[in-house]
Amino acid sequence: MLTIPEALGVQADNGRHKADGMHYPARFTVAGMLAGAYIGVGVVLMVTAAGPLFAAGSGWGKLVSGLVFGVALTIVVIAGGELVTSSMMTIPQAALMGAVRPRRAAGAIMWTFGANLVGSIVFGALIVASGVLHSNAAAGAMISDMLAAKAHESPLELFVRGILCNVLVCVAIWMTVRLSSETARILVVFAAILAFITSGFEHVVANMTTFTIGLLSGDPSATIGGFVLNLLLVGAGNLVGGGLVVGAGYWFVGGSPRLADATANVPNSGLGSSIAR
Numbered sequence: 001m002l003t004i005p006e007a008l009g010v011q012a013d014n015g016r017h018k019a020d021g022m023h024y025p026a027r028f029t030v031a032g033m034l035a036g037a038y039i040g041v042g043v044v045l046m047v048t049a050a051g052p053l054f055a056a057g058s059g060w061g062k063l064v065s066g067l068v069f070g071v072a073l074t075i076v077v078i079a080g081g082e083l084v085t086s087s088m089m090t091i092p093q094a095a096l097m098g099a100v101r102p103r104r105a106a107g108a109i110m111w112t113f114g115a116n117l118v119g120s121i122v123f124g125a126l127i128v129a130s131g132v133l134h135s136n137a138a139a140g141a142m143i144s145d146m147l148a149a150k151a152h153e154s155p156l157e158l159f160v161r162g163i164l165c166n167v168l169v170c171v172a173i174w175m176t177v178r179l180s181s182e183t184a185r186i187l188v189v190f191a192a193i194l195a196f197i198t199s200g201f202e203h204v205v206a207n208m209t210t211f212t213i214g215l216l217s218g219d220p221s222a223t224i225g226g227f228v229l230n231l232l233l234v235g236a237g238n239l240v241g242g243g244l245v246v247g248a249g250y251w252f253v254g255g256s257p258r259l260a261d262a263t264a265n266v267p268n269s270g271l272g273s274s275i276a277r
Contacts, residue, residue: 001180007250008257011097015092015094016100019107019108031080032083032084032112033115036119037119039203041071043210044209049064050064051142055141055142066193066196070189073193074186074190083116084116085166085205087108089242097258098259113235117208120205121208124210140217143210144219150210158233162201162203162233162236162240166237166238167246168195169238172191204235207231211230
């Protein structure tokens with residue numbers, strides 16, 4: 001397992017790689033769209049698996065939701081993709097170490113957000129067109145219940161739940177950077193995602209698919225205004241949780257390294273180039 005300073009060295013390289021992706025806009029955009037769709041897969045899997053349990057009044061619904069949603073982040077980690085919530089940790093860490101200029105870091109995060117949104121909308125539209133949620137009434141009902149709950153959450157609740165969510169998501173990604181075993185990486189991803197989903201926290205990219213399905217299905221709790229407000233508040237919370245709490249937190253714990261120090265700490269295992277998120 002890498003030490004914290006060694007992991008920061010890898011993150012400096014990862015963050016630089018993400019920012020450099022904007023030199024290839026089409027490729028960078030498609031990578032972001034794929035990540036948005038993969039998180040959408042997790043949303044649909046979650047409601048398909050847990051919806052019938054909620055409909056039956058089973059107390060296992062939340063636990064099953066958390067257990068299956070880890071599939072989404074695992075696909076992003078193993079298959080590769082640009083996910084904004086993990087970039088909210090990686091890119092600020094690289095900026096703090098001087099590997100990426102702040103303006104370029106902000107641009108990369110915003111671009112990734114937009115690409116995730118496009119991918120989520122396309123995926124959500126395909127799900128609605130496929131009719132799979134109509135053939136599983138309990139799954140469709142769970143989507144409606146989720147949207148109704150989000151519509152009644154206060155702005156402060158959305159923001160704080162966004163912070164708590166991305167602390168766990170970014171801790172998962174941070175742990176995968178430190179680990180060398182692919183099996184261990186998958187296990188820690190599932191553990192962290194289980195915690196955030198079961199606890200009811202808010203993930204901005206997952207909400208992109210959820211709101212798209214609701215809007216295209218005519219759900220009364222899904223409105224354009226509510227969608228935009230959710231993206232802003234949950235996205236801001238995710239940024240604080242990933243960039244400040246986890247990203248800056250571990251940068252400080254690791255000795256607040258700058259570029260020369262971080263580069264010197266990168267091990268020769270090639271780990272930095274083998275992880276694409």
